[in-house]
Amino acid sequence: MLDPADHLRPADPAAQADLTAAAGAGAAASAAPANDVCVVIPMFNEAAVIGGVVAGLLVEFPMVVCVDDGSSDDCADVARAAGARVVTHPVNLGQGAALQTGLEHGLRLRPRREYFLTFDADGQHRVADAVTMVQAARRGEAEVILGSRFLDTGTTMTGSRRLLLKGAVAFTRLTTGLRLTDAHNGLRVFTRPVAEMIDIRLHGMAHASELLGLIARSGATWKEVPVTIDYTEYSTAKGQSGVNAVNIVLDLLQGRLARGRR
Amino acid sequence: MWIKILLALGLAAFAVVGLVGRQRAGRKALRRLAIFVFGAGAVIAVLDPAAITWVANRVGVGRGTDLVLYVLVIAFLFTIVGFSARFSDIEDRLVQLARSVALSQAAGEYGADLRDQPPAPQGGPVS
Numbered sequence: 001m002l003d004p005a006d007h008l009r010p011a012d013p014a015a016q017a018d019l020t021a022a023a024g025a026g027a028a029a030s031a032a033p034a035n036d037v038c039v040v041i042p043m044f045n046e047a048a049v050i051g052g053v054v055a056g057l058l059v060e061f062p063m064v065v066c067v068d069d070g071s072s073d074d075c076a077d078v079a080r081a082a083g084a085r086v087v088t089h090p091v092n093l094g095q096g097a098a099l100q101t102g103l104e105h106g107l108r109l110r111p112r113r114e115y116f117l118t119f120d121a122d123g124q125h126r127v128a129d130a131v132t133m134v135q136a137a138r139r140g141e142a143e144v145i146l147g148s149r150f151l152d153t154g155t156t157m158t159g160s161r162r163l164l165l166k167g168a169v170a171f172t173r174l175t176t177g178l179r180l181t182d183a184h185n186g187l188r189v190f191t192r193p194v195a196e197m198i199d200i201r202l203h204g205m206a207h208a209s210e211l212l213g214l215i216a217r218s219g220a221t222w223k224e225v226p227v228t229i230d231y232t233e234y235s236t237a238k239g240q241s242g243v244n245a246v247n248i249v250l251d252l253l254q255g256r257l258a259r260g261r262r
Numbered sequence: 263m264w265i266k267i268l269l270a271l272g273l274a275a276f277a278v279v280g281l282v283g284r285q286r287a288g289r290k291a292l293r294r295l296a297i298f299v300f301g302a303g304a305v306i307a308v309l310d311p312a313a314i315t316w317v318a319n320r321v322g323v324g325r326g327t328d329l330v331l332y333v334l335v336i337a338f339l340f341t342i343v344g345f346s347a348r349f350s351d352i353e354d355r356l357v358q359l360a361r362s363v364a365l366s367q368a369a370g371e372y373g374a375d376l377r378d379q380p381p382a383p384q385g386g387p388v389s
Contacts, residue, residue: 067364087368093357101361105368203357 037134038113039064040102041084042095046121047075049234054082056127057119061134065105066121067098075121096207100200107195116195120186122235129227133189136225143194143220146180147187147227154228164245171249172209176216180224184208187227194220205244206251264321265332272336279343293344300337 039057043050043066050066057064064084068076070092079086087105089098099118106116115137119125125147133145149155150165157165165184172183186208190198197218202210215222307314307330314326323329 085368085372087364089364090360091356093360097357097361101364104361104365108365108369201354203353 034061034115034134035063035111036114037061037063037117038106038109038115039117039119039130040099040106041066041079041119041121042069042098042102043067043071043075043079043121044069044092044095044098045071045073045075047071047073047078049123050075050084050121051078051082053119053121053123054079054084057130058083060127060131061117063106063109063113065102067102067105069093069095069098094203094207095205096200096210097203099207100198103190103195103198107192112192114192116190116192118186118188118190120235123232124229124235125187126228126230129187129225130189133187133225133227136223137189137191142223143191144215144222145189146182146222146224147185148180148182148224149185149227149229150181151224151226152228153226155231157229157231168209168245168248172212175209175252176213178212178216178222180212182224183212185227185229194218202251204247204251206248209248209252265323265329268321269332269336273339276336276339276343279340296337296340303333 039061041050041053041064054064054066066076066079066084066086068079068086068088070089076086076088085105087101089101103116106113115134117130117134119130129147133147136142137145149157165182168183169180172178172180194215198211198214200207200210307326311326314329318324318326318329321329323332
């Protein structure tokens, strides 16, 4: 009760909201580089495209951290040459582990970053969408901003992929209670408190659902923003095959049981 | 039918251990004990096959070979669960190790996280 922090607390949120809004407006007006954003890109054998992806992001976000997940090609060099930081896993660990590593590196950065943007390495996301999402986070619309390809009209995908992703959405609603429209989109923005809380234990592809479960349990506010996915021949070839959905579901079930046990 | 009860118990134990249990020390002791009993059973089966049939008859199984098969199936299930638990445990440790290697390497490369852009002028003061 006599804790001095208590006296400060009530005034805090409003003051913060004002400052955040002012900062957001300033950034939008001057188009200054977003120095408070850290971009995290999990990367596995993406030498062919990563240079372009990094270059595109650097226009808007000066800090891009690529996590090389034990690639056998020279994508780490390509990413470095393009201007990104590269954190290298000595062996391949999986995309979930790569995201976690990237976030942890980003959280240690000085000056401290307030927004953490995850972005796919294969070039299927648009930087403009990322900018929109960061702005939404800056305006305080939610603590987690998620990209959704199903709120967007510009994304074209095959029927089977649509069906599979819709299945993933239904599964996520069932297991986390989050009423999302797109459960497996690699484009997300976390505010710092959420990023600090994230602790991905499922190293493979099931982390997308695991993350949503974490968000649901933490009670963080979230919002979906329409984003366009550019399915190139490259990204489709590199992307998940439908069969892997079985693995993801089993990983999740196992992970849930394991988590309950700890 | 004793065998049905025994097999049902075995499967129930499998379910419990496979889904819930992960008590280190207790499991290790049990595992060693089980291996010992299994080995002893194998020796007896070789030396005196009739003994296995006798045991089989006691629990309501016609032939010793059938009993061996049943026991083998249960043992196999436990083996699978045990190995997958240990493998995922090892994988978790590997991931932790490799990630910390990656992070400390990056900390070295990027000046212990200190070298960076000048302070962000409009950095949102969200705590």
